[in-house]
Amino acid sequence: MLQEIMPFVSKHPILSLAWIALLVAVIVITFNSRFSKVKEVSRGEATRLINKEDAVVVDTRSRDDFHKGHLANAINLTASEIKSGNLGDLEKHKAQPIIVACANGTASREPAENLNKSGFDNVVMLKEGIAGWNGENLPLVRGK
Numbered sequence: 001m002l003q004e005i006m007p008f009v010s011k012h013p014i015l016s017l018a019w020i021a022l023l024v025a026v027i028v029i030t031f032n033s034r035f036s037k038v039k040e041v042s043r044g045e046a047t048r049l050i051n052k053e054d055a056v057v058v059d060t061r062s063r064d065d066f067h068k069g070h071l072a073n074a075i076n077l078t079a080s081e082i083k084s085g086n087l088g089d090l091e092k093h094k095a096q097p098i099i100v101a102c103a104n105g106t107a108s109r110e111p112a113e114n115l116n117k118s119g120f121d122n123v124v125m126l127k128e129g130i131a132g133w134n135g136e137n138l139p140l141v142r143g144k
Contacts, residue, residue, distance in 0.1 A: 036110040038100075041124045043133055045100050049124070055097035058082075058090065060111045061130065069140035071101065071133065082111040085118065097122040105129040 010014045033040075041049070048073075049055035057074040059066050066076040075090055090098075098120050102108040105128040116123045126133065134140060 056093045079111045101126040102129045103132040
């Protein structure tokens with residue numbers, strides 16, 4: 001098998017480089033998520049945090065997407081607002097758990113880590129974001 005790899009690499013250098021780049025990306029993403037202070041929670045765990053521990057939901061989607069449907073009492077802050085430290089009403093909730101939700105669970109890590117760096121100790125990400133929440137027919141608030 002090893003003798004077949006070198007001819008393949010020499011005949012398909014771009015494909016081989018793309019494969020190596022993807023492998024490195026997967027390793028880096030896996031490493032970052034394993035050793036991050038910010039963990040991912042399921043919809044059930046998020047519901048428990050909201051109901052039992054008075055967690056605050058931070059929705060990082062655009063204003064338009066937020067108005068189309070968001071979790072009850074969610075605060076809409078974009079990733080750029082969080083990065084710049086423009087946290088508004090969220091500042092008064094530093095002692096509470098914070099659940100960061102994005103559209104599908106892929107863009108919430110950086111805002112969640114930025115909140116953690118800003119002094120929020122208990123920050124988690126909603127697995128599969130609002131799409132996963134909506135996919136299980138869990139309630140969303142429209143407007144506001």
